[in-house]
Structure formats: structure tokens, C-alpha cells
Amino acid sequence: MQKKYSWYSLLKAGLANQDWDKAIPSSKPKSKYDVIIIGGGGHGLATAYYLAKECGITNVAVVEKGYIGGGNTGRNTTIIRSNYLRDEASSLYEHSMRLWEGLSEDLNFNVMFSQRGVYNLGHTLQDMRDIERRVNANVLNGVDAVVVDHKEIKEQIPIINTSKNVRYPIMGASFQARAGVARHDGVAWGFTRAASHLGVDIIQNCEVIDIEVEGGRVKGVKTTQGDIMADRVGCVSAGHSSVIARMAGLRLPVESHPLQAFVSEAMKPILHTVVMSNAVHGYVSQSDKGDLVIGAGIDGYNSYAQRGSAKIVEHCAAAILELFPIFSRVRMNRQWGGIVDVCPDACPVISPTKIEGLYFNCGWGTGGFKATPGSGNVFAHTIAQDKQHDLAVPFHIDRFTTGALIDEHGAAGVAH
Amino acid sequence: MFSINCPYCKESRDQNEFSPAGEAFVARPENPEALSDEEWADYVFYRTNHKGDHWEQWVHTSGCRKYFLVKRSTITHEVIEEATFAEVYSEKIS
Numbered sequence: 001m002q003k004k005y006s007w008y009s010l011l012k013a014g015l016a017n018q019d020w021d022k023a024i025p026s027s028k029p030k031s032k033y034d035v036i037i038i039g040g041g042g043h044g045l046a047t048a049y050y051l052a053k054e055c056g057i058t059n060v061a062v063v064e065k066g067y068i069g070g071g072n073t074g075r076n077t078t079i080i081r082s083n084y085l086r087d088e089a090s091s092l093y094e095h096s097m098r099l100w101e102g103l104s105e106d107l108n109f110n111v112m113f114s115q116r117g118v119y120n121l122g123h124t125l126q127d128m129r130d131i132e133r134r135v136n137a138n139v140l141n142g143v144d145a146v147v148v149d150h151k152e153i154k155e156q157i158p159i160i161n162t163s164k165n166v167r168y169p170i171m172g173a174s175f176q177a178r179a180g181v182a183r184h185d186g187v188a189w190g191f192t193r194a195a196s197h198l199g200v201d202i203i204q205n206c207e208v209i210d211i212e213v214e215g216g217r218v219k220g221v222k223t224t225q226g227d228i229m230a231d232r233v234g235c236v237s238a239g240h241s242s243v244i245a246r247m248a249g250l251r252l253p254v255e256s257h258p259l260q261a262f263v264s265e266a267m268k269p270i271l272h273t274v275v276m277s278n279a280v281h282g283y284v285s286q287s288d289k290g291d292l293v294i295g296a297g298i299d300g301y302n303s304y305a306q307r308g309s310a311k312i313v314e315h316c317a318a319a320i321l322e323l324f325p326i327f328s329r330v331r332m333n334r335q336w337g338g339i340v341d342v343c344p345d346a347c348p349v350i351s352p353t354k355i356e357g358l359y360f361n362c363g364w365g366t367g368g369f370k371a372t373p374g375s376g377n378v379f380a381h382t383i384a385q386d387k388q389h390d391l392a393v394p395f396h397i398d399r400f401t402t403g404a405l406i407d408e409h410g411a412a413g414v415a416h
Numbered sequence: 417m418f419s420i421n422c423p424y425c426k427e428s429r430d431q432n433e434f435s436p437a438g439e440a441f442v443a444r445p446e447n448p449e450a451l452s453d454e455e456w457a458d459y460v461f462y463r464t465n466h467k468g469d470h471w472e473q474w475v476h477t478s479g480c481r482k483y484f485l486v487k488r489s490t491i492t493h494e495v496i497e498e499a500t501f502a503e504v505y506s507e508k509i510s
Contacts, residue, residue, distance in 0.1 A: 242465035253461040255439075256490075301436035302490050304467045309417055311432050344461050401457040 003197070005108055024068065024192050027201040029228050033061045035383060036221055036230040038208050038244055040064025042073040042184070043361060043368065044236035045191035045202070046376020047383070049107075052198035054377070055384035060200045061230075063223055065207035069188040072238050072368070075338035077261050077283065077295035079274055080370040081118045081179035083145050085134045088394035088406050089347055090141045095391055096374025097143075097178060103373055109190030111182045112288060118179035119153065121277040121323075123168040131174045138176075148175050159270060159326050166322055168280050181274060181285055181293075187372055211247040211358070218248070218357040234359045234383050239304065239339025241362035248355055253400045254341040254363045257298040258308035260316075262335035264327075266290035271324075280319035291333060294320055298340065298366060307337045340366050345405040350379055350392040359383050360397065418493050423500045424480045433478040439463050440471035440485050469496060 013019050035051060037044045040062045052058045080100055082093035104110050122128040131147060138145035149172045150162045162170050192202050203225065211233065212219040220229035235244045239256045267290050276283035284294045296316035299308045313335060321328055343349060343363035348371070350361050361379045364371060378389035388396060399405055421428045445451055445459055464470075470490045475483045485504050487497040 240467070242463075243467050251458070251462045251464065253457075253463070255463050255465045256467075299436075301488075302439075302465060302470060302472065303493065304490050305493055307493075309431060341465075400461040401453045 023189065024202065025196055027061075027203050029061060029063070029201065029203050029206065029223065029225050031227070032220075032229040033201070034059040034230065035232045035234065036060075036228055037062045038221065038233065038235045039071075039237035039240075040068050040192075040202060040204065041071045041236065041238060042187050042191065042372035043238075043364070043375045043379070044234075045188060045195055046373050047234055047236060047361065047379045048200045048202075048376075049191050049195040049198070050377045050380035051384060052195060052200050055380055057384055058199035060195075061228060062195070062200060062202050063206045063208055063221070063228070064202070064204050065224075067204050068192050068202065069185045072338040072340065073184055073188045073372075075261065075336060076184060076369040077285070077293050078181040078184045078287075078369060079118065079179070079276070079283065079285065079295075079367075080113070080182055081176050082143050082370070083118075083120070083134065083138050083174060083176045083179070084143075084408055085137050086406050086408055087137075087141060089408050090138060090143055092374055092378070092391050092395070093371060094141065094143050095377070096371045099373035099377060100182065101178075103182075103187075103190070107190040107194040109186065109193055111186040111190050113180065113182040114288070115178050115180040116273045116285075117175060117177045118274040118276060119148070119157070119173040119175050121153075121173045121275065121279070122171050123277065123279040124171070127279055128171050131172065135174050138174075143176070144178050145174055145176050148173050157271070157273065157275065159324055160275070161323055161325055168322070170323070179274065181287070183288070184369060187369075191372075191376075208244065208247070211244070213248055213355055213358075216354075216356055218355055232357045232359070232383055232386075234361060234379060236361045236379070238362065238364065238368065239341050241341045241360065243304075245360070248353070248358055250353055250355070252341075252349070252360070252362065253397070254343055254349070255302055256304055256339050256341050257301070258303045258305060258337040259298045259340045259366050260296045260308045260312055260335065260337045262294050262296070262313060263287070263333050264292040264294070264330045265333050267292070267330070270326075275323065277319065277323065280322060282316045282319035282323070284320055284324070292327065292330060298342065304339055305337075306339055340364070340368075342366070344400070346408040347406040348375070348395055349397045350375070350382060350395040351388070351397040352382070352386070353397065357386075418488075418495055420474060420486060420495055421498045422476045422479055422482075423484050423498050423503070424482045425476065429476075429479065433476060434474045435477045437473040437475050437483060439465075440473050467491060
């Protein structure tokens with residue numbers, strides 16, 4: 001396995017008939033580890049990476065029931081931003097943003113993080129008041145944000161429809177310049193490769209079928225590739241968190257819903273930034289490949305089916321077309337769904353549980369991708385020290401009992 | 417996409433006419449004052465989020481606007497059974 005990618009390795013392998021080493025090794029599970037991470041999505045891989053890199057725990061297994069990049073990590077619309085309203089949430093997402101800013105170098109893998117900015121549109125007076133409040137909160141928390149009016153939006157994005165004669169005219173927006181997108185597959189592969197280098201076993205096609213608990217302590221997991229023992233188990237299984245929790249006899253305050261997205265055929269560059277709208281419910285950016293990446297909302301019913309209703313897609317397409325009439329003849333290429341676990345307060349759970357040694361990182365709902373490095377980082381420290389990382393403290397599962405919820409429906413209200 | 421047979425309208429209609437209204441059989445506690453914080457949290461926030469055949473509440477929003485129960489697979493979206501509250505609860509009691 002190639003240790004480090006560099007201009008020299010590029011030249012060498014390029015001259016030698018594209019002789020590239022395998023980037024991701026395939027592992028078979030050992031019988032015992034210090035830590036098992038259930039779920040090989042971005043958050044799980046990042047957890048394993050930071051456990052090895054920052055906490056000195058390298059005897060770690062990531063067990064993934066499918067393949068790396070096959071779940072929500074490879075299904076989202078890749079938007080990264082940290083302009084959340086509440087102190088607790090914005091600190092966590094800003095922590096993540098700072099890690100994104102050095103991630104390609106850190107992982108020695110190009111995750112194509114592109115800080116092209118994000119506009120969150122406002123269409124009513126109340127929208128604009130909320131946007132101003134959120135931008136002020138962001139500035140106080142050291143998160144870059146400005147309020148822009150519709151003229152400035154039109155100057156920056158000439159193809160956007162700022163006409164007043166539409167059902168929901170654009171009045172203004174918040175703009176975060178450091179926000180942007182990244183290549184989601186690259187993020188999964190980069191974390192996998194970097195974690196493997198540090199000694200983490202990434203085990204694919206290995207589904208957890210039960211969690212062994214003895215005397216209130218976790219002992220290990222039963223998988224389709226045999227039993228694996230560990231004193232500490234971290235669950236990062238997104239839409240299937242409730243299923244995993246039930247294996248340990250726990251209930252979670254989350255419900256699973258399908259979230260859909262679709263991409264168009266590839267086109268020449270036409271949209272250089274990310275545009276999101278809570279009010280009409282749609283968000284769009286253009287990938288480096290040239291296709292428009294469009295995200296819709298969740299279906300209201302529970303589902304584990306990785307597909308949603310056509311009316312959600314139709315509703316989103318209508319919103320995007322009102323914002324960008326020029327897209328009306330663009331042909332769509334693919335459409336898909338992923339299963340997201342939604343918390344009642346639109347904030348995640350990063351928490352120990354009643355079972356000693358068993359930790360949950362779940363409930364990211366519709367917007368987990370942006371938090372990938374930050375989530376993994378604070379979860380790794382939480383597992384390593386058996387004590388919540390400072391930034392994770394407000395996200396304890398007990399907040400649903402104490403009532404100290406972190407209401408982020410305003411900033412996270414749109415699925416993204 | 418799926419169709420639901422409204423037990424009041426007695427007609428199979430497109431899912432778009434209906435709205436989901438949460439997990440079924442989450443009964444409001446008879447004496448909330450007597451509950452511990454954990455029990456109250458469980459009633460308000462915690463759900464089974466079952467993977468498989470799942471009883472849930474739906475409302476015929478664009479039709480009769482009545483609430484009823486649907487047993488539906490959360491794996492395939494297949495609707496298995498529709499019933500009124502009265503039908504299900506009389507069965508439960510008897």
C-alpha cells in the first residue's frame with residue numbers, strides 16, 4: 001500500500017504504466033479490539049481516524065455492512081457550512097469547518113473541499129428577520145456570515161430569478177463565504193486510507209447482528225463475519241441507529257425517514273456557489289463534474305427503504321425552477337434516497353448510554369455530511385476518555401429528559 | 417409511492433392524499449403528574465422506529481380528514497392493513 005501521495009509518487013507511478021497500489025486494504029476481523037465502530041460511513045471512519053491519530057488507540061475496527069461510500073456518505077448533496085443559530089450547534093459545526101479547512105493535507109488525500117460560499121435565501125419579512133438574527137449570532141460566535149440583499153444576490157448569481165412577480169420573491173439571503181462543498185466519495189476514501197495507515201481495520205460486508213452486553217457492560221458484537229470482542233463500542237449507523245440500539249435493549253429519540261436528491265446531466269459551469277432556500281425547500285450546487293446537484297426534503301413517514309415519494313421530488317423541482325427558470329430544460333440523470341435519523345430538536349446525539357462502554361453518535365438527520373470531521377473528532381475523544389468532549393456535552397441523550405433541547409429547526413429546518 | 421385504503425371512505429387512494437401522523441399506540445399517560453422525567457421523555461420523544469411491519473397513524477388530509485391506523489412495512493412501503501381506531505381497540509379489549 002502506497003504510504004504517501006506526492007508529486008513524486010504521481011510522477012513515478014505515472015511513468016511506470018499507471019502502476020498504482022491499492023488505496024484501501026481489505027481486512028478480516030480479529031477476535032478482539034480495543035474499540036469497535038459500527039458503521040463505516042464518514043462519521044464512523046472519521047471517529048476511527050481521530051481515535052488512532054489523536055487518542056493513541058490504534059487497535060480499532062470499523063465494521064460496515066455494505067461497502068465504503070455506499071451509504072449516506074455517498075448519497076448526500078455535500079454541502080458544508082457552519083452558520084447555525086445556537087451556541088452549542090455553531091461551536092460544533094465550526095469545529096468541523098476548521099477541520100475541513102486542513103483536511104486534504106491532513107489525510108494526504110484530495111477531498112476537493114471547495115469554499116465557494118453558501119447563500120441561504122429569505123423570501124418573507126420574517127425570513128429576513130430570522131436571517132439577521134442568525135447572522136448576528138454567527139458573528140458573535142466567530143463564524144463568518146453576512147446579510148446580502150436581492151440586488152447583491154443578482155449581481156453574484158445572474159441566472160437567479162429575483163423578480164417580484166413570483167409566489168415567493170427573493171428578498172435577501174445570509175451568505176457564508178467559507179462554506180462550500182466537498183467530494184463525498186473522496187471524504188470516505190480519504191478517511192479510510194488514512195485510518196488504515198494508522199492501523200485501523202476497515203471491515204466491509206460485515207453486518208452487526210447483535211450486541212453482547214453482560215452486567216450492564218458491553219462485551220462485543222456478533223457479526224456476519226463472526227464474533228468480535230471489545231470493551232468499547234461506538235455506534236455511528238445513521239438511519240439504522242434505532243435497529244442497533246434495540247440490539248442492546250435501548251430506545252432512541254430518533255425516527256428514520258427517506259431523504260431524496262437528484263443530479264442532472266453534466267453541463268458547462270453555470271452556478272459557482274451553493275443556493276439553499278428553506279421557504280420553498282430546495283438547494284442546488286454544481287459539482288466539479290458539471291452536474292447540478294439538487295436536494296429535496298424528507299418524507300413524513302418512517303422508512304428504511306432508501307427511496308421516497310415522487311411528490312417530494314416534484315415539490316423540490318418546482319422550487320428550483322422558480323429560483324432558476326433557466327434550468328427548466330435541463331435533463332435529470334439520476335435520483336435516489338438515503339435513510340436519515342431525525343432527532344426532535346434537529347440536533348445530533350453524541351453520548352454515552354446506560355450501558356457502560358457503549359456510545360452513540362446519531363440523530364444527525366438531514367445535515368450530517370458537513371459535520372463529518374468534527375463529529376468523528378469529538379466522538380473519538382468521547383470514547384477514548386469515557387467522558388464527553390467539551391463540544392459534545394450539550395448533545396448528551398439526557399437532554400430529552402432534562403428538557404435542555406437545542407432547537408435548531410431554524411438553521412437546520414431545510415433538509416440539506 | 418403507495419396507495420392507502422381509507423377505512424372511512426372505503427376507497428383505495430394515492431398516498432399523496434394522506435399525511436402521516438406518527439407511530440400508533442403512543443397513548444397519553446392517564447396521570448402525567450405521576451410520571452418520572454424519564455417516563456415523560458419516553459412518551460414525548462422516544463419512539464420504536466421499527467424496521468419491519470409498523471403500526472402508524474395516518475390522516476386522510478385531502479379526503480374525509482379522519483385519523484385512522486395503518487400497518488405498513490417500513491422496508492418495502494407495502495401497506496398491509498388499514499383500520500379505524502374503534503376496530504383496533506375493540507379487538508385489543510376483547
